[in-house]
Amino acid sequence: MREKMISVKDLNYKVEDNDILKFINFDIYKNDFVGIIGPNGAGKSTLIKILIGEIENYSGEIEINGKIGYVPQKDEFDKSFPIRAFEVVLMGMYKDVGLFKKYKKKHYNKVKSTMKMLGIDYLYNRNVGKLSGGEYQRLSLARALVSDPDILILDEPEAGVDSKAQIKIYNILEELSKKGMTIILVSHDISMVVKKANTVMCLNKTLHCHKNAVDMTAEDLKKIYSEELELLVHINKPLKVVSKND
Amino acid sequence: MIELFSYDFMIYAILASILASFSASLLSNYIVLKKMEFIGEGAAHTAFGGIALAILFDLNVDFISIITAILFGISIYFISKKEKVNENSVIGMLLSFSMALGVIFLYLKPGYTPELSSYLFGDILMVNIEDVKILSLVALIILSFIILFNKELKYYAYNSKMAKNFGVPTNLINFIFLIIVSIVVVTSVKIIGIILVTSLLITPGVIGKLFAKSLNQMILISSISGVFAGFFGIIIAYFINIPPGPSIVVTLFSIFLISYLINYIRAKAFVKKHG
Numbered sequence: 029m030r031e032k033m034i035s036v037k038d039l040n041y042k043v044e045d046n047d048i049l050k051f052i053n054f055d056i057y058k059n060d061f062v063g064i065i066g067p068n069g070a071g072k073s074t075l076i077k078i079l080i081g082e083i084e085n086y087s088g089e090i091e092i093n094g095k096i097g098y099v100p101q102k103d104e105f106d107k108s109f110p111i112r113a114f115e116v117v118l119m120g121m122y123k124d125v126g127l128f129k130k131y132k133k134k135h136y137n138k139v140k141s142t143m144k145m146l147g148i149d150y151l152y153n154r155n156v157g158k159l160s161g162g163e164y165q166r167l168s169l170a171r172a173l174v175s176d177p178d179i180l181i182l183d184e185p186e187a188g189v190d191s192k193a194q195i196k197i198y199n200i201l202e203e204l205s206k207k208g209m210t211i212i213l214v215s216h217d218i219s220m221v222v223k224k225a226n227t228v229m230c231l232n233k234t235l236h237c238h239k240n241a242v243d244m245t246a247e248d249l250k251k252i253y254s255e256e257l258e259l260l261v262h263i264n265k266p267l268k269v270v271s272k273n274d
Numbered sequence: 275m276i277e278l279f280s281y282d283f284m285i286y287a288i289l290a291s292i293l294a295s296f297s298a299s300l301l302s303n304y305i306v307l308k309k310m311e312f313i314g315e316g317a318a319h320t321a322f323g324g325i326a327l328a329i330l331f332d333l334n335v336d337f338i339s340i341i342t343a344i345l346f347g348i349s350i351y352f353i354s355k356k357e358k359v360n361e362n363s364v365i366g367m368l369l370s371f372s373m374a375l376g377v378i379f380l381y382l383k384p385g386y387t388p389e390l391s392s393y394l395f396g397d398i399l400m401v402n403i404e405d406v407k408i409l410s411l412v413a414l415i416i417l418s419f420i421i422l423f424n425k426e427l428k429y430y431a432y433n434s435k436m437a438k439n440f441g442v443p444t445n446l447i448n449f450i451f452l453i454i455v456s457i458v459v460v461t462s463v464k465i466i467g468i469i470l471v472t473s474l475l476i477t478p479g480v481i482g483k484l485f486a487k488s489l490n491q492m493i494l495i496s497s498i499s500g501v502f503a504g505f506f507g508i509i510i511a512y513f514i515n516i517p518p519g520p521s522i523v524v525t526l527f528s529i530f531l532i533s534y535l536i537n538y539i540r541a542k543a544f545v546k547k548h549g
């Protein structure tokens with residue numbers, strides 16, 4: 029049996045008296061490529077913030093087995109902040125260095141090689157405020173990857189990115205997955221999720237489905253997107269014939 | 275000009291002004307980047323309550339105002355940790371509350387007015403060797419803080435939530451930072467005054483940000499501007515016989531205006547050259 033990376037048991041999360049997440053249970057195994065889909069406000073980002081430890085006042089049991097790399101949905105910052113791309117990526121290795129110590133040559137090299145792998149090494153010295161949305165998104169990915177995580181969690185990495193850059197990101201994810209990384213991808217791009225991921229979770233407060241991507245049906249989508257069904261059925265048609273390997 | 279340096283009080287005033295400006299300038303970088311401009315004002319006005327309390331009961335003004343400022347820093351830290359209350363709202367409330375208490379205390383002290391304007395706008399004659407010693411110590415502490423926590427402060431200012439996710443001890447940094455700002459404010463009050471100290475906690479950072487490519491460059495530019503304004507401000511104050519606070523602030527603002535213009539012209543030239 030494969031190694032269990034994440035185990036979530038009876039997870040509930042409320043803000044004031046509103047249920048944000050209800051009775052969530054799932055396991056994620058090594059080398060899974062999990063896509064999480066669901067409408068706006070479904071609790072996808074919240075679930076992820078719980079997994080990475082940003083939100084702590086939930087109830088239930090969560091076990092994480094390994095190092096997490098995280099690409100946030102949006103990273104708000106002042107565009108005129110004097111900080112260069114490599115400095116932002118170095119932040120991803122903060123835990124390896126810690127207080128009162130400086131980043132060493134090996135850290136800088138790691139930043140360089142990671143940025144190169146993502147095709148953004150030319151941005152190394154650029155001020156972060158000058159990057160385009162797609163460039164920043166890849167920088168964010170570089171920051172998540174420099175610490176050599178076992179689990180990579182991405183919250184809508186395609187948001188605000190043109191389709192060329194999107195495809196680039198998805199191809200990189202596929203590569204990483206092939207190398208054995210466990211990937212959790214939140215996305216509104218349902219057809220892409222079903223194509224690239226091997227398991228899909230449909231979330232809307234609670235998990236409405238959790239199954240192999242190839243087994244996804246219009247019915248599954250109907251459960252979480254009742255109103256937009258028309259559109260989704262249309263999208264869903266070709267999905268059933270798409271297999272993971274093409 | 276030379277005779278200026280033959281008075282002890284003037285040497286103390288110049289040193290105090292340079293040191294206070296230096297400390298405040300260092301902090302101004304983070305205040306500007308983290309957009310917490312209101313905090314210096316809060317600490318200063320809160321200190322006013324402490325100062326008035328000390329005057330009312332004939333206590334040691336320095337000691338009491340430092341205590342008030344530290345209490346202010348701690349309150350902001352704890353109250354703003356609860357997400358429901360915005361940090362600026364808290365500061366706004368504490369600021370006016372403490373200012374109000376201060377006015378009440380001074381009203382209760384019969385026949386009191388003399389030193390008040392000194393505290394509001396600074397006073398060259400109020401500074402003594404003790405103040406210079408305290409300000410040196412404060413400057414040293416802040417400089418060490420910025421060197422020791424350089425990367426943490428950078429990430430904290432850049433995006434503290436994200437920094438926290440990546441393991442940066444942002445709560446610790448935030449706590450130390452709030453206390454340090456409060457201490458700088460109260461120790462600078464004699465030379466710059468309660469009303470104007472905010473300027474030193476903002477303007478140098480704004481100037482630095484105009485030109486800097488990195489945070490360390492920004493720190494360098496801002497502290498040079500601050501120290502420059504501290505030095506010339508006090509000399510001008512002496513010669514035209516005005517309180518030092520306004521003079522330092524006007525000097526600093528002039529540096530900002532010139533920098534802004536230079537930056538504007540540079541940007542224009544760049545556009546011309548590169549289309």
Ligand SMILES: Nc1ncnc2c1ncn2[C@@H]1O[C@H](COP(=O)(O)OP(=O)(O)OP(=O)(O)O)[C@@H](O)[C@H]1O
Nearest residue numbers: 043048066067068069070071072073074075101184
């Ligand atoms: N700090 C908060 N306080 C109160 N409610 C919150 C808070 N954060 C999120 N919520 C609520 O929780 C629900 C889930 O939000 P979340 O951001 O997890 O949705 P999402 O699935 O990521 O949506 P999107 O697709 O728009 O990114 C929403 O109804 C949101 O309003």
Ligand SMILES: [Mg+2]
Nearest residue numbers: 072073074101
């Ligand atoms: Mg979200």
